[in-house]
Amino acid sequence: MDLENKRLRAQYAELERRFLKRTAELESINAALSLEIAEKTRLEKTLKDNEERYRRMISAITTYTYSVLLEDGLAVSTTHSIGSLALTGYHPGDYERDPFLWHSMIHPEDRHLVEQQIQNLLAGNDVEPLEHRLFRRDGSLVWVRNSIIAHRDEHGRIIRYDGLVEDITPRKNIEQSLRDASLLDELTGLYNRRGFFMLAEHQIKTASRLERSILLFFIDLDRMKWINDTLGHAEGDSALIRTARALKATFRDSDIVARIGGDEFAVLTIENQEFNAEEILERIDLAIQAENAQPGAIAHLSLSIGMSRSTAEISAPLEELLARADSAMYEQKRKKQRARGA
Known part of the structure; x- marks a missing residue:
């Protein structure tokens, strides 16, 4: 009987040793897995942050903005962002060399609309975004949405206005196709x-x-x-x-x-x-x-x-x-x- 008990205690001790060893191995594996999960999460966040940073960089390059400084109701300087290059084919420096370049790019049938928008703005009114056509450097036409925000001094006079020019040609083409089909x-x-x-x-x-x-x-x-x-x-x-x-x-x-x-x-x-x-x-x-x-x-x-x-x-x-x-x-x-x- 004593021999049998000794044998059973020896078997139990061996099983307990193996269990403890396996438990230690599993804890080690879990710890390693936790580290891998944390590293994966960190890398995913880094990747997402990099993608967002890249998106903002691309947006800064392709978004066409401009700013017009006014004195006594007259434009004294105009600056265009690098986004003008992608949309119109013209570099910001082209506008500096030719102050009338932007006006010449506007489709003749749309110029009175653009001029009226600016006149309303200079009269002190807020203006709605305007959709009109521009000639690109290569002679092709592009539809744009021109949104203007006015900046006023403490007396309410407009001293500067900023514009955002967006390419809406794809939407206009779809609209035209739908109209052509039924009109x-x-x-x-x-x-x-x-x-x-x-x-x-x-x-x-x-x-x-x-x-x-x-x-x-x-x-x-x-x-x-x-x-x-x-x-x-x-x-x-x-x-x-x-x-x-x-x-x-x-x-x-x-x-x-x-x-x-x-x-x-x-x-x-x-x-x-x-x-x-x-x-x-x-x-x-x-x-x-x-x-x-x-x-x-x-x-x-x-x-x-x-x-x-x-x-x-x-x-x-x-x-x-x-x-x-x-x-x-x-x-x-x-x-x-x-x-x-x-």
């Missing part, structure tokens, strides 16, 4: 009726803000039914396409030229001294003559045109402008019919 006439490439009404309202608001007059032309292609019935629908389509081409050649890119019905077209434009009603009508006539003189032209193009005007002093809604121009167009058409009958 264009498939045959002529002009705006359709929906596109005309959508963009015309925006154009009228722009004219009102600029205190400029609006001209609306309602245009009908004469003898369209005769062309279809006598020369065929293919020639009818060709007549519509040629008319659209003549109108595109007459009007500016900023004008809204649309085919709003079968043989009916409408154009909305902001009037100025160089582009007034008489000048426009003359240009339309010359463009139609040029189309009729084209080799292979079969159907003779002739247009009946009605016009209405909305001024800054006496404005009118789009529906009224369209109705007045439509009425004037039909009056011209009736005069033509009476002249042929005579």
